Structure formats: C-alpha cells, structure tokens
Amino acid sequence: MKQWSLWVGLMAASTLIPAALAQSATPVRGGTVVDSLYEEPDSILPNAGAPMVFAEMVQNTLFTPLLYTGPHGNLRPGLASEVPSLQNGGISKNGLTYTFHLRPGLKWSDGKPLTSADIAFTANLWKNPQYAGTSKIGYPDIASVSTPNSTTVVFHLKKVFPPFLYAWANYYMPVPKHILDHTPPSQIGVGKFLHNPGAYSGPFMLKQWVVGDHITVVRNPYYYRKGYPYLNSIIFKIVPDQNTQLLALKAGEADIGYFLPITQYSLLKSMRGFKLTLGTVPPGWESIWLNEQDPALKSTKVRLALTYGLNREQMIKDVWHNLALPIANAQPPGDVSYDPSIKPLPYDPAKAAQLLKEAGWVKGSNGMLEKNGKPFVIVYSTTSGNPWRSQDEQIVQSDWGKLGIQVKIVNYPASTFFGTIVPKGKADAMEFEELNLPSPGLYLPNFYESNKIPPNGQNYEHYNNPKVDALIHQMNVTVNPKQLMHIYHEIGRITAAQVPMIYLYAPPNLAVNSTRLHNYNQNNFAYDTWNSWEWWVSK
Amino acid sequence: MRYLVNRILQSILLLWLSTVAVFGLVHAMPGGVLAAFANNPMLTEAAKKALIRDLGLDRPLITQYFSWLGAVLQGDLGRSYNTGQQVIRLIGAHLPPTLELSFASFAFALVLSLVIGVVSATRRFSWLDYALTFLAYLGVSMPVFWFAVMLILVFSITWPIFPVQGYNNLSNPSLLSNLHHLVLPAITLTVFFVARWSRYVRANVLEVLGQDYVRTAHAKGQTRSKVIVRHVLRNALIPFVTVFALDVGSVIGGATITETIFAWPGMGRLFYDSLTYRDYPVIMGILLISAAVVIVANLLADLAYTVLDPRIQLA
Numbered sequence: 001m002k003q004w005s006l007w008v009g010l011m012a013a014s015t016l017i018p019a020a021l022a023q024s025a026t027p028v029r030g031g032t033v034v035d036s037l038y039e040e041p042d043s044i045l046p047n048a049g050a051p052m053v054f055a056e057m058v059q060n061t062l063f064t065p066l067l068y069t070g071p072h073g074n075l076r077p078g079l080a081s082e083v084p085s086l087q088n089g090g091i092s093k094n095g096l097t098y099t100f101h102l103r104p105g106l107k108w109s110d111g112k113p114l115t116s117a118d119i120a121f122t123a124n125l126w127k128n129p130q131y132a133g134t135s136k137i138g139y140p141d142i143a144s145v146s147t148p149n150s151t152t153v154v155f156h157l158k159k160v161f162p163p164f165l166y167a168w169a170n171y172y173m174p175v176p177k178h179i180l181d182h183t184p185p186s187q188i189g190v191g192k193f194l195h196n197p198g199a200y201s202g203p204f205m206l207k208q209w210v211v212g213d214h215i216t217v218v219r220n221p222y223y224y225r226k227g228y229p230y231l232n233s234i235i236f237k238i239v240p241d242q243n244t245q246l247l248a249l250k251a252g253e254a255d256i257g258y259f260l261p262i263t264q265y266s267l268l269k270s271m272r273g274f275k276l277t278l279g280t281v282p283p284g285w286e287s288i289w290l291n292e293q294d295p296a297l298k299s300t301k302v303r304l305a306l307t308y309g310l311n312r313e314q315m316i317k318d319v320w321h322n323l324a325l326p327i328a329n330a331q332p333p334g335d336v337s338y339d340p341s342i343k344p345l346p347y348d349p350a351k352a353a354q355l356l357k358e359a360g361w362v363k364g365s366n367g368m369l370e371k372n373g374k375p376f377v378i379v380y381s382t383t384s385g386n387p388w389r390s391q392d393e394q395i396v397q398s399d400w401g402k403l404g405i406q407v408k409i410v411n412y413p414a415s416t417f418f419g420t421i422v423p424k425g426k427a428d429a430m431e432f433e434e435l436n437l438p439s440p441g442l443y444l445p446n447f448y449e450s451n452k453i454p455p456n457g458q459n460y461e462h463y464n465n466p467k468v469d470a471l472i473h474q475m476n477v478t479v480n481p482k483q484l485m486h487i488y489h490e491i492g493r494i495t496a497a498q499v500p501m502i503y504l505y506a507p508p509n510l511a512v513n514s515t516r517l518h519n520y521n522q523n524n525f526a527y528d529t530w531n532s533w534e535w536w537v538s539k
Numbered sequence: 540m541r542y543l544v545n546r547i548l549q550s551i552l553l554l555w556l557s558t559v560a561v562f563g564l565v566h567a568m569p570g571g572v573l574a575a576f577a578n579n580p581m582l583t584e585a586a587k588k589a590l591i592r593d594l595g596l597d598r599p600l601i602t603q604y605f606s607w608l609g610a611v612l613q614g615d616l617g618r619s620y621n622t623g624q625q626v627i628r629l630i631g632a633h634l635p636p637t638l639e640l641s642f643a644s645f646a647f648a649l650v651l652s653l654v655i656g657v658v659s660a661t662r663r664f665s666w667l668d669y670a671l672t673f674l675a676y677l678g679v680s681m682p683v684f685w686f687a688v689m690l691i692l693v694f695s696i697t698w699p700i701f702p703v704q705g706y707n708n709l710s711n712p713s714l715l716s717n718l719h720h721l722v723l724p725a726i727t728l729t730v731f732f733v734a735r736w737s738r739y740v741r742a743n744v745l746e747v748l749g750q751d752y753v754r755t756a757h758a759k760g761q762t763r764s765k766v767i768v769r770h771v772l773r774n775a776l777i778p779f780v781t782v783f784a785l786d787v788g789s790v791i792g793g794a795t796i797t798e799t800i801f802a803w804p805g806m807g808r809l810f811y812d813s814l815t816y817r818d819y820p821v822i823m824g825i826l827l828i829s830a831a832v833v834i835v836a837n838l839l840a841d842l843a844y845t846v847l848d849p850r851i852q853l854a
Contacts, residue, residue: 040812042621042816132589189623190623192623194624210632210706210804211622212812213705213804235709235710237802239802240808241799244703244801247692247695247703251702253704
C-alpha cells in the first residue's frame with residue numbers, strides 16, 4: 001500500500017496540479033517545442049522497421065490511426081467516425097466482419113483525399129507476406145476488404161480475432177495509397193519511404209530530417225481537427241547521450257525528455273522550470289523469464305521457491321525509489337485485464353527453503369544446494385549497461401545465494417541479448433521488460449501457448465500447460481467482451497500461481513516537460529506524443 | 540614515380556584485404572542484423588523470413604561478400620538495413636560535420652602541440668617544462684567523456700556561454716551559430732590531441748637538439764629561433780608526421796565519444812548507431828572509408844618525409 005500511496009501522491013503533485021493549472025489557461029496558437037530523443041528513429045512510415053519507441057513517437061505526430069487508445073485504455077475514434085462495436089453493428093455477431101466509417105472530407109497533407117481506398121490499400125499491404133512490417137498480427141486473418149463507398153471500409157476475416165480493432169489503433173496508421181502504390185510491397189518497408197512517406201494525416205507533416213541531428217515537423221493544413229494543432233512545429237532533437245540530454249534540458253535547449261533513467265530521479269525531481277510526470281500507470285513490466293529447458297526450473301515448486309526467495313519489495317524500494325508497482329503476473333495494473341484480486345507472492349525465504357527441500361534439493365557440506373550430487377547453478381543474464389538491472393542482479397545473487405543457489409551473472413549488449421541469448425535460451429534466467437500492449441489477445445498466446453516456443457513465438461520460458469493452451473484457444477474464438485475478460489483473468493490466475501516467470505515490478509515511465517508546455521499528458525498505451533495536436537506553449 | 544606506383548598497388552591490395560577483414564568481422568559479431576526485430580511479439584516468423592529474403596541475407600556469405608564488393612567497385616555501398624537510405628548518402632550527410640570538427644581541432648592541436656613541445660624541450664627541467672608535462676599527462680589521463688561533461692557543466696550550465704549540444708541553431712541556422720556549437724567539442728578533441736602530440740614533439744626536439752648539426756648551426760652564429768625552426772623542428776617533425784597521419788585517418792571514422800556526448804551528427808555517431816543496430820552495410824561503408832583514408836594518409840606521410848628531409852629517397 002505504501003507504494004500506491006506514494007504513487008498517488010506524486011501523481012497528484014506532478015500531474016494533476018499542473019494539469020489543473022494548465023486547464024485554467026487559454027491555449028495559444030504558434031510556437032515550437034523541442035523534444036529530445038535518446039535514439040534516432042529508424043522510420044517515420046507507420047508499421048515499418050523494427051519496433052522503436054522514438055520512431056513511434058514521431059509517427060504519432062505525422063499520422064492518425066483509425067482508432068487510438070486514451071490514457072485509460074479505452075478506444076477512441078481517430079480517422080474513423082466511431083469505434084465499431086457489436087452494439088452499433090460495426091462488428092458482426094459472428095465476429096467475422098468489421099465495418100469502419102471514416103470521417104467525411106478527410107485529406108492527406110498534400111491535399112489529396114483520404115478515402116476508404118487508402119485503408120484497403122494499407123490492409124492489403126500489411127497482410128502481404130512480401131511486406132515486412134513492424135506488426136503482422138491480425139492482418140493475415142483478413143480474407144478480403146471491400147469499400148462500398150469512399151468513407152466505408154469493410155473487413156471480412158477468415159477467423160475470429162478478438163483484438164482486431166487494436167490492429168488499427170495507435171501506431172498502425174493508414175499509409176497514402178497515391179504515394180506508395182507504384183512500389184512493390186517488398187520494397188516499401190526497406191526503402192526510401194521509411195524516411196519520407198510523402199503525405200501525412202496527422203496534426204503535423206515532415207519538413208526536414210537531418211540525419212543524425214533532428215527531425216522537424218510543421219503544422220498540417222489539412223488536419224481533420226479544425227483549429228488544431230496549436231503549435232507551429234515540433235523539433236525532435238536527437239541527443240544520444242542521456243547525461244547530455246539532461247544537461248540540454250537544464251540549459252533550456254529542449255522542452256521534453258521521455259523515457260528517462262530512474263538513476264537520475266533526484267535530479268529530475270528538482271529541475272527548475274520543468275515538471276516530472278510518471279505516467280498514470282506504468283507502461284511495462286519487468287520480469288525474470290525462467291528457462292524450463294533447465295530440468296531444475298521445470299519444477300513448479302522450484303520456480304515458486306525462487307519467487308518466494310526473492311525480495312522484490314527491496315528492488316522496488318532501493319532501486320526504484322518506491323515508484324515501481326508490485327505485479328502478480330503479465331497483466332499489471334493499468335492493463336485492461338488487470339485483476340486486483342490476484343496478489344503478488346510475498347517474500348518468504350522460509351517457504352522458499354521448504355519448497356526446494358520438497359523438490360529434492362538439499363544443502364551439501366559447503367552449504368550450497370545439490371541434487372543427485374549436482375549443485376544448483378543458475379546462469380542469469382540481462383542487458384549490460386543498465387544500472388537498475390545491475391542492482392536487481394545484486395539482490396537476486398544475494399537472496400538466492402542465501403537459499404544455497406549459485407547465481408552466475410553473464411550480461412550482454414541488448415542486440416546480442418535479444419538477438420541470440422533470449423530466443424536461443426542460452427541462459428537459465430533472463431531479465432527484461434515487456435511493454436504493455438493494448439489487448440491481452442495480442443500477447444498472452446505469445447508468452448504462454450506451448451506452440452509459441454521459439455522460433456514460433458515468444459514463449460522463451462518453454463512453458464507448457466495444456467489448461468492454459470485450452471484457454472488461449474477458447475480466447476481466440478470468443479467475441480463476447482465479458483467472456484473474454486473471464487478467460488484473461490483465468491490465465492492470469494494460473495500464471496500467477498505457476499510462475500513461468502518471476503514477475504518483478506511495473507516500473508514508472510519518467511518524463512519531464514518544460515512548464516511553458518501545456519497539455520503534455522502521458523498515456524499508458526501510447527507514447528507521449530499521442531495528443532500532440534493539443535500541446536501549446538505559453539508566450 | 541616507381542615507388543609511388545608500387546605504394547598505390549600495395550594500398551589497393553591492403554584495401555582489398557581490409558574489405559575481407561571488415562566483412563568477416565562484421566558478420567562474426569553476435570546478435571545479427573535481425574536482433575532489432577527478434578524481441579518483437581508483433582512480427583510473425585514468416586514476416587521475419589520475408590525480411591531476411593528482402594535484405595538478401597538468405598544467400599551464402601561468400602555470395603553476399605562478392606555481391607557487396609561488386610557494388611562497392613561501382614561506387615554503390617548499398618542501403619542501410621535500418622533506415623533504407625543509401626549508405627553513400629548517409630556517409631555524405633555525416634562526413635562534413637566530422638571534417639569540420641576534425642579540421643578545427645587538428646589545426647589548433649597542431650599549432651599548440653608544436654609550441655608546447657618546443658617550449659618544453661628547449662626549457663627542459665624548468666618549472667614551465669614541469670607544468671606543461673603535468674598538463675599533458677592530465678590531458679592524456681582524463682577520460683574524454685568526463686572532460687566533455689565538465690566542459691558542458693562549466694561553460695553551458697554554470698556560465699551559459701556555449702550550447703550544450705547540437706550542430707546548429709535548429710530554428711535559425713547560421714554559420715556563426717554553427718561555429719558557436721563547434722567550440723566545446725573542438726576543445727575536447729584539441730585537448731586530447733595536444734596532450735598526446737606535444738609529448739612526441741618534445742621528445743623528438745630533445746633528440747634533435749643534441750645533434751652535431753644543431754651545435755654547428757649555433758656555432759655559425761645563427762639566431763636561436765632560426766636554429767629551432769630551420770634545423771630542429773624540421774628534423775623533429777619526421778617521426779611526428781607518422782603519428783599525425785594515423786590520427787587523421789582514425790578521426791575521419793569519427794570521434795565517437797565526443798560526437799555522441801555533444802550530439803554532433805558526424806561519422807562517429809553514425810558508426811555507433813550502426814553498430815547498435817548491426818547495420819552491416821553502414822558499418823562496412825564507414826570502415827572501408829576509414830581504412831582508405833588511413834592508407835592514403837600514410838602514403839602522404841611517406842611523401843612528406845622527402846619534403847622534410849631531402850636525404851630520404853623513396854625508391
């Protein structure tokens with residue numbers, strides 16, 4: 001409860017009060033905001049390139065999706081005039097047909113009309129096996145797309161896919177047919193369009209991209225929200241060193257810093273002329289994926305012992321200044337399927353020792369655990385160069401060491417860790433963060449279904465539970481939202497009790513923005529530029 | 540002339556060997572180009588396979604090498620895996636800031652290290668020599684990333700005279716603003732080079748000062764400054780030219796740390812980013828150009844020896 005109260009207190013101090021003050025002021029048109037990016041985007045073409053926070057931040061200012069998620073996970077209409085549902089007939093009763101109605105009179109930034117043909121073109125491009133998009137989830141399930149008129153697009157699915165609306169939300173923004181349709185699909189996602197998509201539907205349009213330095217976006221005169229955006233332009237300045245980024249903010253050379261390190265919390269808190277926001281709820285969750293290819297970790301008792309024997313509260317307190325939230329499973333607070341009745345397992349080393357004993361692990365003469373003469377050794381890996389993960393590792397090594405387990409730490413650069421170590425299961429325990437996705441249908445199968453073991457998915461822990469498999473199968477054919485929620489909760493309960501991974505915490509997302517910038521609000525399901533049309537700066 | 544032709548032929552062979560080394564090393568790196576996509580739950584295996592095919596990574600390594608080499612010989616360094624841009628254009632965009640930063644720091648560093656080296660050597664064991672030696676060791680020992688951040692803290696935060704980072708004013712770019720942004724990164728690199736080079740100059744000048752021809756020049760009644768410039772410095776520069784040529788070549792590849800800290804959009808930044816993303820074509824393009832510059836710089840250094848000392852014959 002302590003973390004929750006501090007969280008709420010900080011939110012009130014850092015978000016609600018300034019927000020209330022901002023609302024009392026009258027928005028002013030004009031001005032430029034400088035947003036500092038820690039990495040240079042790889043692409044500004046939606047659904048192209050690798051998934052990348054900073055690329056999607058810029059894309060959000062340049063394109064508009066059919067739907068977008070608000071700060072609390074609720075879908076809102078973007079280019080579409082309403083969110084399709086069973087009630088309004090946008091989703092057919094059998095869950096196989098989705099009808100979107102576009103707002104009338106939509107235009108691209110070059111003045112050309114934005115119609116249902118653009119949406120159909122985008123769908124056919126993204127479902128094309130020749131096209132390597134960031135996400136292919138949902139698009140191959142489209143059997144056909146029809147466009148009865150210029151503002152209506154109808155998707156006919158091959159099979160029920162409950163999160164289909166999310167395949168058209170946030171970063172999955174329609175692309176301009178009149179620019180791209182002369183290029184073979186295999187070349188669109190790897191060619192020049194990544195840096196210059198040619199026409200935009202967002203509040204801003206690209207003015208200039210100086211590679212390695214900055215990206216300037218300026219007001220799109222054809223943006224559908226009349227009177228918006230308030231700003232004339234946003235400059236995304238690439239500052240690849242986080243110390244320099246903080247100093248640049250301090251010197252007033254940038255207005256926004258996003259995805260900032262917790263190690264700088266004290267400094268960020270006290271920066272004059274800036275306000276610190278933590279996000280309404282954390283955008284992701286950190287966990288230790290336990291590789292069940294190691295026979296010791298296949299035992300649920302051992303996995304539970306490792307969880308009971310690890311002081312996660314200490315990580316939250318010492319490493320995260322009590323700003324991270326404890327989690328019980330992969331559906332953390334803020335997720336649409338979060339179930340507060342499922343509690344995180346407590347720190348209980350005595351119970352951990354008992355469970356290890358029951359699993360056949362006994363202490364040898366050197367005080368370390370062994371079974372059939374073999375010592376209990378865990379190879380623990382994560383990305384190198386992350387100060388908070390190094391601190392986590394020290395706690396893991398100490399706590400599991402007390403149980404009699406030897407922890408060997410081997411860290412790797414992120415590209416090696418995610419490219420080789422994790423998918424090939426070259427460590428016993430692997431710590432990393434997953435970002436929240438808007439629908440559990442998009443990630444639960446990937447993490448837990450037995451046929452998603454690499455290379456077929458992200459079941460890096462090699463978890464195999466027929467009951468969970470059956471629930472996922474049922475989830476994939478269920479349309480009714482209430483029934484779906486029931487299934488999500490049931491999977492959440494099983495995975496919290498069986499711990500295929502040790503769910504550590506949901507870290508906060510630290511961002512600062514200059515006090516001259518108004519309406520800067522974090523969104524749990526989208527990056528901070530999600531509402532850039534309503535940003536404005538005091539004169 | 541024959542020597543020159545021989546050296547050029549040798550250089551071409553060396554360049555080719557460096558392409559083999561670069562290609563081999565880059566492809567031996569763990570992680571691979573698809574690392575950026577590997578942890579993407581939204582990308583299906585079929586899509587990953589399509590990506591591998593589109594990038595031409597499904598071909599045998601030897602085929603990939605020769606197809607890359609063939610394209611390089613025609614002036615095509617390929618396209619970035621990460622951004623789809625032509626490598627030659629990416630390098631073209633990042634080279635001018637690096638050249639600007641390198642030339643500015645080289646020019647200052649060259650003058651300063653000659654002056655400091657000569658003063659230090661001619662006033663050997665004086666308090667000035669000790670002070671300059673101390674400063675040189677300080678300069679060599681200071682990590683660049685620390686010194687750069689200290690410069691920012693003092694000259695951008697405490698006394699806001701220079702900008703923290705960047706290449707130019709983004710809203711209103713101008714030459715003056717560009718030079719304003721150049722000062723701190725240029726000082727960082729200058730200090731690093733002065734610290735190194737001034738020690739070479741000092742050691743070489745000391746060695747030459749003890750030579751008979753210097754004593755003879757003094758005995759002939761030439762002024763001290765004439766002896767230093769005409770007889771000492773000219774001879775002392777010969778070993779220094781080798782060090783200078785190597786440094787010129789390496790900096791064209793980018794002063795990675797300095798450029799990263801000051802968000803200077805040069806070759807070092809490009810190299811750092813490409814390494815992060817395992818962007819093979821860009822990494823190979825930069826390494827190839829750096830290797831070429833090092834080879835050419837060394838060739839020029841060899842030619843410079845003959846100018847500095849006519850006794851040296853290139854045959």
